[in-house]
Amino acid sequence: MIELTIDGRAFHVPPGVSVMDAARANGIDIPHLCYHPELSTPGGCRLCLVEVEGRADPVPSCQLPCAEGMAVRTQSEQLSAMRREIIDLFVSDHPLDCVICDKAGACLLQKYAYEYGVSETSYDKHIARSLYQDDNPFFVRDHQYCILCGRCVRVCEEVVGASAIEIVGRGFDSHVATPFDGPMIDSSCVFCGSCVQVCPTAALMPRSRLGQGREWDLERVETICGYCGVGCQIEYALRDGRILYAQSTPGAPVNGEFLCSKGRYGWDFATHPDRLARPLIRRDVAYRLGLTDEPWELPDESPLDTGEGVIEERFVPVDWDTALHVAADGLARTVQAHGPDAVMGLSSARCTNEENYLFQKFMRAGIGTNNLDHCARL
Ligand code: SF4
Ligand code: SF4
Ligand code: SF4
Ligand code: FES
Structure with missing residues (x-):
C-alpha cells in the first residue's frame, strides 16, 4: 500500500490508483467533467487540477497516480481561480439557459458554475455548435449543450464496443458525430443509451423525458431489470406515477452505469393497457367450473390468438388460488393419464x-x- 496525504489527511491506497479515485474513495470530491469512474481518463477538461507539494504547477488528478509520501491539496485560491477560468471558457460557448433546461439539477456544468460563482462568461459569447439531431426514437442530440468531454465516445468504444461516434473537426468546428455525420440509425449504434447516461450536460437526453419535468420533480424507484438473467440494477424516473425514463442505478455492482437497449427503453409495458394484471383461465374451463354463466366452445385456432377483444372473449379473470388450483388439477390429470x-x-x-x-x-x-x-x- 502507498501512503499519501490529501488535504492534510493520510490515506493508504493500492499502487496504480489515481489521486482522483483515492480522493473519491475517501469522500473528497474533486471537480471533474471529463472523468468518469468507469472510463479511461483523457485528462481533457483540466477541472480536476490539484496541487502537489514539490511540483511547480497544478496537475490533473484524474491522470496522476498516487505515490509514496505524496502531499496533495485539492482546494486553494490558485486552484479556485483556475477552475473559475476553465468554467468561464466552457460557458463562453454554452447557452446557460438552465432555467428552462431539463437537465437542471443533474448537470455537472451547472453544479460547478454554481459552486465557483460563474453566472456568465467574461469572454465574447459564441455558441459554436447549433446542430439539433432528432433522428432516432430514443434520444436527442442537442450539440449546443455539448462540452466535448468525450465521455459518450469513450463509453461507446470502451464499454459497449460499438464505436458509433467520434469527436470530429478542429477548434470551434469540433463536435461529436457518427460517420459522415449521418443519422444514428445508419451508424453502428445499438441504442443502448449508455452515452446518454454518462453525458454530464443536456447534450444527450432521453426523448421520453423532454419537457416532462426537471430533476427535483422526479421520483426514483430502484428495481432489477426483468428482461434477462443478468439482473441489471435499474432506476426508473417517474412523475405522477408515469415512467419517464430508465437508467442504471449509479454504482450498481452487476452492471455499473450500463444497460442494454431492452432495459433502458423497453419499459412501456409496465403501464400498458394491454398488460395482463390478473390470472386468466380459458372460458370453457371456467364454464365447467361454474365460474361463468356464458358457455364457450374452444375454436380450432389457438385461443391465444391476439386481436381486439379476444382475451376478454376467451378468458375469464380469476383469483390466484383458483388459477393455481386449475393448473395443478390439469397437470395432475395429464400426468395420470399419459405419464x-x-x-x-x-x-x-x-x-x-x-x-x-x-x-x-x-x-x-x-x-x-x-x-x-x-x-x-x-
Ligand atoms: S446543460 Fe447544464 S449548464 Fe447547460 S443549460 Fe442545461 S443545466 Fe444549464
Ligand atoms: S446509444 Fe450506445 S451504441 Fe449508440 S452511440 Fe450511445 S453508447 Fe454508442
Ligand atoms: S455529448 Fe455529452 S458526453 Fe458527449 S462529449 Fe458532449 S457533453 Fe460530453
Ligand atoms: S476530470 Fe481530470 S481532466 Fe477532466
Missing part, C-alpha cells in the same frame, strides 16, 4: 434464480420429467 413426459415446463427470465431453481426442481422431482426449458434468450 410425466406428456407435459413440459418453460420457465422465465423474468423470475429470480431462486424461482427458476425451484421450478426445475418441481418439474424434475415433483412431476418426474426432464422436459424443461427457459426463455433466457430474449
Whole structure:
C-alpha cells in the first residue's frame, strides 16, 4: 500500500490508483467533467487540477497516480481561480439557459458554475455548435449543450464496443458525430443509451423525458431489470406515477452505469393497457367450473390468438388460488393419464434464480420429467 496525504489527511491506497479515485474513495470530491469512474481518463477538461507539494504547477488528478509520501491539496485560491477560468471558457460557448433546461439539477456544468460563482462568461459569447439531431426514437442530440468531454465516445468504444461516434473537426468546428455525420440509425449504434447516461450536460437526453419535468420533480424507484438473467440494477424516473425514463442505478455492482437497449427503453409495458394484471383461465374451463354463466366452445385456432377483444372473449379473470388450483388439477390429470413426459415446463427470465431453481426442481422431482426449458434468450 502507498501512503499519501490529501488535504492534510493520510490515506493508504493500492499502487496504480489515481489521486482522483483515492480522493473519491475517501469522500473528497474533486471537480471533474471529463472523468468518469468507469472510463479511461483523457485528462481533457483540466477541472480536476490539484496541487502537489514539490511540483511547480497544478496537475490533473484524474491522470496522476498516487505515490509514496505524496502531499496533495485539492482546494486553494490558485486552484479556485483556475477552475473559475476553465468554467468561464466552457460557458463562453454554452447557452446557460438552465432555467428552462431539463437537465437542471443533474448537470455537472451547472453544479460547478454554481459552486465557483460563474453566472456568465467574461469572454465574447459564441455558441459554436447549433446542430439539433432528432433522428432516432430514443434520444436527442442537442450539440449546443455539448462540452466535448468525450465521455459518450469513450463509453461507446470502451464499454459497449460499438464505436458509433467520434469527436470530429478542429477548434470551434469540433463536435461529436457518427460517420459522415449521418443519422444514428445508419451508424453502428445499438441504442443502448449508455452515452446518454454518462453525458454530464443536456447534450444527450432521453426523448421520453423532454419537457416532462426537471430533476427535483422526479421520483426514483430502484428495481432489477426483468428482461434477462443478468439482473441489471435499474432506476426508473417517474412523475405522477408515469415512467419517464430508465437508467442504471449509479454504482450498481452487476452492471455499473450500463444497460442494454431492452432495459433502458423497453419499459412501456409496465403501464400498458394491454398488460395482463390478473390470472386468466380459458372460458370453457371456467364454464365447467361454474365460474361463468356464458358457455364457450374452444375454436380450432389457438385461443391465444391476439386481436381486439379476444382475451376478454376467451378468458375469464380469476383469483390466484383458483388459477393455481386449475393448473395443478390439469397437470395432475395429464400426468395420470399419459405419464410425466406428456407435459413440459418453460420457465422465465423474468423470475429470480431462486424461482427458476425451484421450478426445475418441481418439474424434475415433483412431476418426474426432464422436459424443461427457459426463455433466457430474449
Ligand atoms: S446543460 Fe447544464 S449548464 Fe447547460 S443549460 Fe442545461 S443545466 Fe444549464
Ligand atoms: S446509444 Fe450506445 S451504441 Fe449508440 S452511440 Fe450511445 S453508447 Fe454508442
Ligand atoms: S455529448 Fe455529452 S458526453 Fe458527449 S462529449 Fe458532449 S457533453 Fe460530453
Ligand atoms: S476530470 Fe481530470 S481532466 Fe477532466
